[in-house]
Amino acid sequence: MIITAIILSVLLLIALLRVGVIIEYSSEGLKIWSKFAFIKLRVHDSKDKKPKKKKKKKVKDKDKKSSLKPGSLREFLEMLKIIKNMLGRLKRKLLIKTLIIHYTSASDNPAKTALQFGAASAVFGTVLPILERHFRIKKRELNAWADFNANEPGIYAKLTISIAIWESLYVLFALLPIFSIVSANANSGKEINKDGKSTNKRTDGNHDAENKGDD
Numbered sequence: 001m002i003i004t005a006i007i008l009s010v011l012l013l014i015a016l017l018r019v020g021v022i023i024e025y026s027s028e029g030l031k032i033w034s035k036f037a038f039i040k041l042r043v044h045d046s047k048d049k050k051p052k053k054k055k056k057k058k059v060k061d062k063d064k065k066s067s068l069k070p071g072s073l074r075e076f077l078e079m080l081k082i083i084k085n086m087l088g089r090l091k092r093k094l095l096i097k098t099l100i101i102h103y104t105s106a107s108d109n110p111a112k113t114a115l116q117f118g119a120a121s122a123v124f125g126t127v128l129p130i131l132e133r134h135f136r137i138k139k140r141e142l143n144a145w146a147d148f149n150a151n152e153p154g155i156y157a158k159l160t161i162s163i164a165i166w167e168s169l170y171v172l173f174a175l176l177p178i179f180s181i182v183s184a185n186a187n188s189g190k191e192i193n194k195d196g197k198s199t200n201k202r203t204d205g206n207h208d209a210e211n212k213g214d215d
Contacts, residue, residue, distance in 0.1 A: 015169075020097070020162030025155070035162065078181050086174035091134050093167040098160035099131070100141040106150035113146050116153060120144040 022033040022040070029046030101124070105116035124142040131137060163171075 015166035016164060018095075018162040018164050019168065020095075020160065022098075022158075022160045024158045027154075075181055079178050082175060082177050082181075086171055089171045089174050092136060093163055093171060094135050095162050096131070096135050096137045096159070097162060098139045098158055099137055100139075100156070100158040101143070102141070102156040103144045104147050104150070104154045105144065106147040106153050108151050110148055113148055117144055117146040 017037045018035075019037075020035045022035060024031045030044065031042070031046070032044040034041050034043050103120045105113050105120060107113045107116065121144050124144065128140065128142055
């Protein structure tokens, strides 16, 4: 009984832990960290040296097009409904700990700089209420400035998001019906005999291999 209680307590503790991502963009480039509870690991830094990529054989455009075939539109629309349901579950589950955007409008034309500043302020005023309706936001800084001495606009952005493990599982479980849709549509294409071979039966009930003697 004690062991069961300990196991349940550990599982509950793990479920309550939060996982998240930190994204920051500045003059130093893009930096991304992953976070699990109190552990923070750097995932990407644009300043890091990129490893040499192995040369891949070039594939002709014709070969690419011939290898890609369109899927079922009905199946695709069913998947979109499931994804929409998943996004609905995500609402108010995702926590935005930090949302910082500092935009500096600048141009060689002072009038254009002023227009950029006004447009950025309008966008911030429109987007923020929408985000607050769908997500919980702890810290927000959406500011715009005008620099009439610079020639190019600049931006600093930082986003920190997190979600509890149990909440992420609840959201991801909404995608499970996609696998049943894919498997069902894959099996409905052909009727299979006992020996595992296709029956070649058409939708009208006749066989493609049959010669009915009409010609």
